[in-house]
Amino acid sequence: MTMRSTAILLAAAAGLFSAPAVAQDHCGEQCLLSLADRTMSAIAAKDYRGLPWADPARYSENNVGLMIGDAWWGSAGDKVGNKAFAFADPETGNVIWIGTIWDHDVPGYGAVRINAPDGKIRQIEVIAGRKPWPVPFGDPAKFTIPAAMIAPLAAADRRSRERLIDVADAYLSTKERNNGTLIAEFAPDCTMNENGVPISSAEADYKPLAGDCASVFKQGLFSAVQRVRDRRFPLVDPARGLVLAISVQDLPAYETSLVTTGGRKVALKREYPMSRLVAELIRIEGDKVVRSEGVVASLPYRMPTPWK
Numbered sequence: 001m002t003m004r005s006t007a008i009l010l011a012a013a014a015g016l017f018s019a020p021a022v023a024q025d026h027c028g029e030q031c032l033l034s035l036a037d038r039t040m041s042a043i044a045a046k047d048y049r050g051l052p053w054a055d056p057a058r059y060s061e062n063n064v065g066l067m068i069g070d071a072w073w074g075s076a077g078d079k080v081g082n083k084a085f086a087f088a089d090p091e092t093g094n095v096i097w098i099g100t101i102w103d104h105d106v107p108g109y110g111a112v113r114i115n116a117p118d119g120k121i122r123q124i125e126v127i128a129g130r131k132p133w134p135v136p137f138g139d140p141a142k143f144t145i146p147a148a149m150i151a152p153l154a155a156a157d158r159r160s161r162e163r164l165i166d167v168a169d170a171y172l173s174t175k176e177r178n179n180g181t182l183i184a185e186f187a188p189d190c191t192m193n194e195n196g197v198p199i200s201s202a203e204a205d206y207k208p209l210a211g212d213c214a215s216v217f218k219q220g221l222f223s224a225v226q227r228v229r230d231r232r233f234p235l236v237d238p239a240r241g242l243v244l245a246i247s248v249q250d251l252p253a254y255e256t257s258l259v260t261t262g263g264r265k266v267a268l269k270r271e272y273p274m275s276r277l278v279a280e281l282i283r284i285e286g287d288k289v290v291r292s293e294g295v296v297a298s299l300p301y302r303m304p305t306p307w308k
Contacts, residue, residue, distance in 0.1 A: 037083075040081065044080045044102075058122070094235050097111070100143050109140050110126065145281070201266075219262060228247050246279045250301065252301065
């Protein structure tokens with residue numbers, strides 16, 4: 001056997017027994033969570049150079065593809081915002097950071113998705129809810145995620161990743177052209193929140209007597225939403241029944257009011273077309289939606305998404 005053949009065989013053998021080296025390229029849960037914190041600190045410092053980047057890497061802010069270092073990298077406040085919640089999905093290589101963000105001295109709501117399956121950042125997607133826009137808006141400094149929403153589920157209430165995505169998709173379908181039909185199942189006390197505010201309609205200037213999810217949808221109070229498109233489910237946590245759903249919701253404003261399934265005419269808050277970029281953390285227990293917490297930004301009507 002020649003020296004060259006021996007070297008080839010040794011190299012092949014090394015490849016067969018190099019699983020630990022390959023595993024080092026995998027960024028697990030703690031790796032992803034740590035990277036999310038590092039990214040938020042880098043944005044506050046307005047310095048992206050110290051982060052581990054893949055080549056190529058992509059960045060977007062409210063569905064606009066931008067250069068890394070542009071937009072929020074320059075306008076961000078100099079302190080890291082309060083983290084309401086973060087969770088990672090090593091299976092997809094994604095992590096989501098949800099909390100208070102800052103533009104200089106002005107607080108807002110933020111959902112920042114980072115994709116880095118091998119520890120190098122391939123994608124950063126920022127969804128920033130800011131006060132002047134036509135979206136619900138509470139007090140960002142008090143933004144929290146209830147402990148009950150992120151607690152581990154009992155074994156009997158857990159479902160597979162695929163089933164959780166199906167339920168989350170049915171929830172979005174119930175919103176789309178809402179006519180009173182429940183495509184998803186809802187817990188009796190199911191609630192929906194956007195930018196820290198409980199919601200019971202999409203743009204309807206009306207507060208129903210019963211504001212739980214099923215009651216709201218049975219009245220058709222989301223009928224102003226004609227399309228829920230570009231749906232994505234980049235993170236799932238079966239142990240806690242959590243799905244992150246990102247979608248664009250189009251409101252064409254063909255009419256200045258909507259009619260509930262009970263025949264009541266209700267004015268809309270805004271009379272012009274718009275779209276809404278929504279990142280929703282959805283809690284599912286068994287096969288029922290029990291709560292959603294959303295970060296919402298306003299978009300021009302029918303604005304496309306850079307993330308397909």
